[in-house]
Amino acid sequence: MIEARKLTKRYGDKLAVDGLTFTVSPGMVTGFLGPNGAGKSTTMRMILGLDAPTSGSVLVNGKPYRAHTAPLREVGALLEARSIHPGRSAYNHLLALARTSGIHRSRVDEVIEAVGLAGVARRRAGKFSLGMGQRLGIATAMLGDPHTVILDEPLNGLDTDGIRWVRALLQSLAAEGRTVFVSSHLMSEMALTAQHLIVIGKGRLIADTGVAEFVRAGSRSVVRVRTTHPDALAPRLSGPGIEVSFDRDNTLTVSGLTTDQIGMAAGAAGITLLELTAEQASLEEVFIDLTRDAVEHRANTVGATP
Numbered sequence: 001m002i003e004a005r006k007l008t009k010r011y012g013d014k015l016a017v018d019g020l021t022f023t024v025s026p027g028m029v030t031g032f033l034g035p036n037g038a039g040k041s042t043t044m045r046m047i048l049g050l051d052a053p054t055s056g057s058v059l060v061n062g063k064p065y066r067a068h069t070a071p072l073r074e075v076g077a078l079l080e081a082r083s084i085h086p087g088r089s090a091y092n093h094l095l096a097l098a099r100t101s102g103i104h105r106s107r108v109d110e111v112i113e114a115v116g117l118a119g120v121a122r123r124r125a126g127k128f129s130l131g132m133g134q135r136l137g138i139a140t141a142m143l144g145d146p147h148t149v150i151l152d153e154p155l156n157g158l159d160t161d162g163i164r165w166v167r168a169l170l171q172s173l174a175a176e177g178r179t180v181f182v183s184s185h186l187m188s189e190m191a192l193t194a195q196h197l198i199v200i201g202k203g204r205l206i207a208d209t210g211v212a213e214f215v216r217a218g219s220r221s222v223v224r225v226r227t228t229h230p231d232a233l234a235p236r237l238s239g240p241g242i243e244v245s246f247d248r249d250n251t252l253t254v255s256g257l258t259t260d261q262i263g264m265a266a267g268a269a270g271i272t273l274l275e276l277t278a279e280q281a282s283l284e285e286v287f288i289d290l291t292r293d294a295v296e297h298r299a300n301t302v303g304a305t306p
């Protein structure tokens with residue numbers, strides 16, 4: 001369990017994390033989402049005692065991280081910046097960590113096997129691909145068989161097989177009753193991996209919700225209507241809460257009406273419909289909409305307001 005209460009981090013003038021309050025529960029994968037610069041890594045560093053909060057607090061399994069006598073057994077973490085000695089083999093890296101934490105060496109073989117690095121465990125970690133490095137990072141996180149696992153962008157650099165493997169691993173860790181907290185800036189990845197989402201933007205909480213509720217609450221559906229007479233149809237679709245826009249190829253995009261209502265309005269006016277399609281906003285679109293005001297660095301687009 002992770003409990004953040006009014007967690008705040010200021011770097012000079014920059015408020016990186018701004019009064020975040022949330023709880024990450026055991027037994028499910030919780031996705032931690034936000035655009036670049038939202039404050040995800042800073043929050044994770046504070047959970048792990050690597051950065052001190054300016055104010056507020058965060059507890060892991062009931063205590064601040066540093067108050068745990070055997071932290072590796074409580075919390076396993078993969079942070080974006082890798083801190084593996086490049087000249088050391090994966091095996092020796094894990095063995096050194098195991099020794100300093102009183103973990104039996106048989107556990108080193110177990111995690112190497114579990115992450116699929118058995119064939120390369122004696123090679124220097126400096127020669128590892130990004131994907132192999134991620135696997136080694138995950139092995140490191142799992143070394144202490146921890147109750148809570150915190151992974152910062154664990155899918156970065158992985159190929160399709162690797163992504164599937166991490167997803168299955170996270171889900172099995174959660175099914176064993178562990179707390180699994182995973183950051184990503186990609187909604188689509190999290191939708192397939194997580195059951196719960198904590199979404200932040202500019203250091204503030206935007207949503208703390210189940211994946212299904214997130215989509216339902218945020219999604220807006222529109223109907224695409226292609227017709228022989230868009231100019232004649234559009235006025236017949238007007239009303240409170242209804243928006244109609246003209247697109248190319250005699251197509252209207254309508255929000256606020258169902259396909260049935262549009263079909264009937266067209267029929268009553270004797271207007272021929274060539275296409276009538278309900279479109280649901282994708283999860284990625286819902287996420288972009290929600291975090292639109294919280295994006296720090298947006299590419300300069302002609303006509304865009306800064």
Ligand SMILES: Nc1ncnc2c1ncn2[C@@H]1O[C@H](COP(=O)(O)OP(=O)(O)OP(=O)(O)O)[C@@H](O)[C@H]1O
Nearest residue numbers: 011014016034035036037038039040041042043185
């Ligand atoms: N050590 C630091 N000194 C000054 N500013 C910092 C420091 N660490 C982070 N920041 C700033 O705090 C904000 C939050 O950064 P953070 O890395 O936590 O975001 P993030 O959500 O993890 O982003 P990304 O997805 O790009 O990794 C950013 O504006 C960043 O520039």
